[in-house]
Amino acid sequence: MKNKPEPPHCESCDSRPKSVFCALAGNEMHDISSNKGSSFYERGQVIFHEGNRINGIYCVNKGKIKIYQTGSEGKEQIIRFAKEGDIIGYRALLSEGPLSASAATLEESIVCFIPKSFVLNIIQNNPNFNFKLLKMLSKELGEAARIITDLAQKPVRERLAESLLLLKNTFELDEEKNIQVKLSREELANIVGTATESVIRLLSEFKKDKLIDIEGRNIKLINIPALTREANIMD
Amino acid sequence: MKNKPEPPHCESCDSRPKSVFCALAGNEMHDISSNKGSSFYERGQVIFHEGNRINGIYCVNKGKIKIYQTGSEGKEQIIRFAKEGDIIGYRALLSEGPLSASAATLEESIVCFIPKSFVLNIIQNNPNFNFKLLKMLSKELGEAARIITDLAQKPVRERLAESLLLLKNTFELDEEKNIQVKLSREELANIVGTATESVIRLLSEFKKDKLIDIEGRNIKLINIPALTREANIMD
DNA sequence: CGTATGCTTGAGACGTATCAAGTTCGGTGG
DNA sequence: CCACCGAACTTGATACGTCTCAAGCATACG
Numbered sequence: 001m002k003n004k005p006e007p008p009h010c011e012s013c014d015s016r017p018k019s020v021f022c023a024l025a026g027n028e029m030h031d032i033s034s035n036k037g038s039s040f041y042e043r044g045q046v047i048f049h050e051g052n053r054i055n056g057i058y059c060v061n062k063g064k065i066k067i068y069q070t071g072s073e074g075k076e077q078i079i080r081f082a083k084e085g086d087i088i089g090y091r092a093l094l095s096e097g098p099l100s101a102s103a104a105t106l107e108e109s110i111v112c113f114i115p116k117s118f119v120l121n122i123i124q125n126n127p128n129f130n131f132k133l134l135k136m137l138s139k140e141l142g143e144a145a146r147i148i149t150d151l152a153q154k155p156v157r158e159r160l161a162e163s164l165l166l167l168k169n170t171f172e173l174d175e176e177k178n179i180q181v182k183l184s185r186e187e188l189a190n191i192v193g194t195a196t197e198s199v200i201r202l203l204s205e206f207k208k209d210k211l212i213d214i215e216g217r218n219i220k221l222i223n224i225p226a227l228t229r230e231a232n233i234m235d
Numbered sequence: 236m237k238n239k240p241e242p243p244h245c246e247s248c249d250s251r252p253k254s255v256f257c258a259l260a261g262n263e264m265h266d267i268s269s270n271k272g273s274s275f276y277e278r279g280q281v282i283f284h285e286g287n288r289i290n291g292i293y294c295v296n297k298g299k300i301k302i303y304q305t306g307s308e309g310k311e312q313i314i315r316f317a318k319e320g321d322i323i324g325y326r327a328l329l330s331e332g333p334l335s336a337s338a339a340t341l342e343e344s345i346v347c348f349i350p351k352s353f354v355l356n357i358i359q360n361n362p363n364f365n366f367k368l369l370k371m372l373s374k375e376l377g378e379a380a381r382i383i384t385d386l387a388q389k390p391v392r393e394r395l396a397e398s399l400l401l402l403k404n405t406f407e408l409d410e411e412k413n414i415q416v417k418l419s420r421e422e423l424a425n426i427v428g429t430a431t432e433s434v435i436r437l438l439s440e441f442k443k444d445k446l447i448d449i450e451g452r453n454i455k456l457i458n459i460p461a462l463t464r465e466a467n468i469m470d
Numbered sequence: 471c472g473t474a475t476g477c478t479t480g481a482g483a484c485g486t487a488t489c490a491a492g493t494t495c496g497g498t499g500g
Numbered sequence: 501c502c503a504c505c506g507a508a509c510t511t512g513a514t515a516c517g518t519c520t521c522a523a524g525c526a527t528a529c530g
Binding site: 069071072073075077079090091092094095096097100101123124127130131133134135137138139140141142144145146147148149150151152153154192193194232233234 | 304306307308310312314325326327329330331332335336358359362365366368369370372373374375376377379380381382383384385386387388389393427428429467468469
């Protein structure tokens with residue numbers, strides 16, 4: 001974690017319009033912009049660690065991040081992802097407890113840190129921001145519930161298909177239908193909740209069935225309707 | 236769902252001090268009290284159903300409730316519980332989408348309904364209430380993350396032990412250490428995320444090992460430290 | 471060029487689901 | 501109050517999915 005000489009300004013941040021901070025007033029934004037910190041991370045670096053306490057929230061200026069918990073046997077479970085414009089670490093700040101998850105970068109990233117007092121100040125004075133936060137938490141809670149049901153009831157094959165579609169929705173596809181994030185087989189397994197070997201076997205089955213194409217960590221979704229069927233998603 | 240002749244008043248509601256509504260001002264509370272509805276439910280009745288839209292939130296005056304989703308094969312997955320003082324249905328209200336889960340009573344219950352406009356009004360005008368909501372959602376989100384990791388990584392045996400402890404924390408034990416909620420074996424299975432038969436087999440193992448005692452739907456936790464060990468809970 | 475790390479494949483073991491058949495329990499009506 | 505019926509519960513046998521372990525292979529890196 002090296003501090004960049006020039007932290008990005010919130011005023012000119014490309015991510016801001018997409019984030020909860022779009023609700024900020026000019027002076028509020030300026031306030032944050034001049035009081036935040038900013039750090040550069042390489043791929044695989046840990047931003048914060050489960051169990052620790054933090055005094056603020058992080059805002060992703062650039063890059064892709066995984067949020068994960070460590071299970072009792074030391075195995076990593078990826079809970080969700082964050083990308084440009086997303087904030088992370090707010091759960092611990094709001095509940096005033098220790099961090100319930102860790103965060104690490106999936107690629108080179110720039111992440112800003114906003115001290116607690118500024119966040120709380122905005123929460124108390126800007127109902128609009130406040131409401132945006134509530135909405136965001138609600139949305140995540142709904143997603144978490146769906147994940148719980150899937151983990152409890154779906155076989156690994158369906159969960160893997162569903163995870164690929166989740167990655168597509170989160171990180172988009174490029175012109176050639178490649179998922180715009182590079183994950184190791186182990187990381188994929190840690191989303192799906194299975195063993196690395198199972199991911200490998202099922203990925204090559206999907207490839208054989210012409211649902212996807214694989215080149216190293218590059219995954220191309222060539223038949224999304226069929227993949228959706230494979231995922232057994234309800235409506 | 237029959238409407239009771241005398242809806243309980245918020246002012247004298249036993250549950251209020253325990254709920255998010257403890258943050259309400261006198262006039263706000265009176266406002267809600269005179270505009271809410273109230274219904275009586277017998278055991279097993281559905282309060283609201285996944286996919287529907289509701290225009291308000293429910294507040295549990297008395298009773299015990301399960302919140303559950305239906306998986307793609309029609310199997311029920313219990314996500315969480317609600318009891319006296321808890322509110323339910325707020326996720327859908329805040330995210331302005333359809334309900335992501337259903338709610339049904341586990342015993343005779345009285346549930347109040349507060350129309351959307353009143354809730355939103357308080358959210359916008361009472362920062363204290365607002366912050367309480369944020370805290371509540373954050374707490375739930377943390378719990379959901381833990382459940383996700385457990386479902387993905389722990390064997391059924393550990394999950395069942397953990398679920399029993401969760402029920403203890405949610406509904407308390409009576410003087411004889413009985414869990415204060417009566418669930419069918421199938422409902423237990425739908426918390427743990429397993430088959431009914433597996434729950435039955437494991438419960439009798441726990442009984443044989445003197446961790447619990449069972450009499451029908453009554454479960455007595457006689458050795459909580461050992462049960463905690465069985466659950467393989469980290470710290 | 472060698473070494474470490476991630477990836478792949480196969481064989482086997484294990485946990486859990488499923489199916490089938492009883493048994494008990496709880497409620498209803500005679 | 502008892503007999504009956506259906507639902508919930510229990511137990512056993514079996515099948516299947518997935519994990520684990522082990523070994524070989526590809527790839528990246530110093």
